[in-house]
Amino acid sequence: MAIITVSGPWVGQWLVVNQHPRHVRAIVVLGGGPINRLARAAQLFHEGYAPDLILSGGSPAFGNITQAQAMDWQAVNQFSVPPSALILDNHSRTTYQNAMNTHAIMKAHHWQSAMIVSSDYHMRRVRFLFSRIFQSTGIHLTFVAASDPFFRPSRWWANPKSAATTLGEYAKLLANAVQMLFRGH
Numbered sequence: 194m195a196i197i198t199v200s201g202p203w204v205g206q207w208l209v210v211n212q213h214p215r216h217v218r219a220i221v222v223l224g225g226g227p228i229n230r231l232a233r234a235a236q237l238f239h240e241g242y243a244p245d246l247i248l249s250g251g252s253p254a255f256g257n258i259t260q261a262q263a264m265d266w267q268a269v270n271q272f273s274v275p276p277s278a279l280i281l282d283n284h285s286r287t288t289y290q291n292a293m294n295t296h297a298i299m300k301a302h303h304w305q306s307a308m309i310v311s312s313d314y315h316m317r318r319v320r321f322l323f324s325r326i327f328q329s330t331g332i333h334l335t336f337v338a339a340s341d342p343f344f345r346p347s348r349w350w351a352n353p354k355s356a357a358t359t360l361g362e363y364a365k366l367l368a369n370a371v372q373m374l375f376r377g378h
Contacts, residue, residue, distance in 0.1 A: 201347075201348075201349070201350060202346070202347040202348070202349075204349060204359060205314070205344070205345070205346035205347060205348070205349030205350075205355075205359050206346040206347060207317065208313070208314050208315075208316065208317045208318075208346065208359065208362055208363075209313045209314070209316055209317070209338055209346050210316035210317050210319070210320045210336045210338065211313065211316065211336070211337060211338035212335050212336050212337060213335075214237055214240075214242050214308060214335065214337050215242070215306075215308070215335050216241075216242055216243070216306075217242060217243045217306040217307050217308045217333070217335060218243060218244070218245070218299075218302075218304040218305060218306050218307060219243050219244075219245045219246065219247050219280075219299065219302075219304055219306075219307045219308075220234045220237055220238055220242065220243045220245070220246050220247070220307065220308045220310060221246075221247045221249060221291075221295050221307050221308070221309045221310065222234040222246060222247070222248050222249065222264060222310050222311075223249050223250065223288065223291050223309070223310070223311040223315070223319065224248070224249055224250015224251075224252065224254070224259075224260030224261060224263075224264060224285070224291075225250055225252065225260060226311060226312040226315065226339075226341070227312070227341060227342070228267065228271075229312070229339045229340065229341060229342065230310055230311055230312055230339045231248075231264050231267055231268060231272065232272065232339070233310050233337065233338075233339035233340075234246055234310040234339075235268060235272035235273075235274055237308065237310070237337065238272075238274055238278065239272075239273075239274075242308060243307075243308060244278060245278050245279070245280060246268065246274060246278055246279050246280070247280045247281075247282060247295055247298055247299075247307070248260075248261040248264040248265055248268065248279060248280070248281050248282065249261060249282040249285045249291045249294060249295060250263075250264065250282070250283075250285055250291075251282065251283045251284040251285045251286050251290070252285075252286045259281075259283045261281040261282055261283045261285075262281065262283065265279055265281055280298060282294045282295065282298060288315070288318060288319060288322050288365075288369070289322055289326075289369065289372065291319075291322075291323075292319075292322045292323045292325075292326040292327070293326055295307070295309075295323070296326050296327060296330070296332075299332055300330075304332070305331060305332055305333065306332065306333040306334070306335075307332065307333075307334055307335070308334075308335045308336075308337050309323055309334055309335070309336050309337070310337050310338075310339055311338070311339065312338070312339055312341045312344070313338040313339065313340050313341055313344060313346065314341060314344045314346075314349075314355075314358050314359060314362055315362065316336055316338045317362070317366065318362060318365055318366045318369060319336060320334075320336045321366060321369060321370070321373075322369055322373070323336075325373050343355055343358075344358060344359075
């Protein structure tokens with residue numbers, strides 16, 4: 194218990210990467226999380242930070258509807274984002290695939306900057322993977338966190354869902370580091 198008391202807040206806070214928003218060519222929203230990710234991205238879109246949103250998530254959200262398709266509907270109907278501003282990645286099932294497919298979309302459009310939006314607890318791993326996939330491409334990335342309602346970085350152990358998510362992110366980060374080592378990134 195003394196270890197949690199001394200290092201407890203740091204364990205959760207370290208996962209959060211939240212840079213200051215900047216004007217970019219596209220905002221990338223990672224699927225797999227609560228609607229607050231899309232809400233934060235839509236807010237940044239309406240504030241004029243980017244003209245397009247890339248909605249990334251191929252895992253099923255509802256039946257045969259992918260996470261990207263569900264976000265597409267929500268972006269248009271709940272957050273008033275015009276359909277013409279939305280690009281869907283319906284194939285990504287992991288954060289690694291989010292990065293790979295986003296890179297392909299940006300390369301195809303010749304875009305040189307993006308803001309990546311995901312849940313606060315997810316951002317350390319997002320930055321790790323995206324930075325490696327995009328290294329030496331000349332594409333500038335900014336990482337902006339969406340606060341998750343159940344996750345409290347300085348008290349990550351205070352509820353079971355937050356504790357499980359925190360420990361799970363560390364395990365996934367380790368697994369992704371090994372994956373990148375073997376893939377040469």
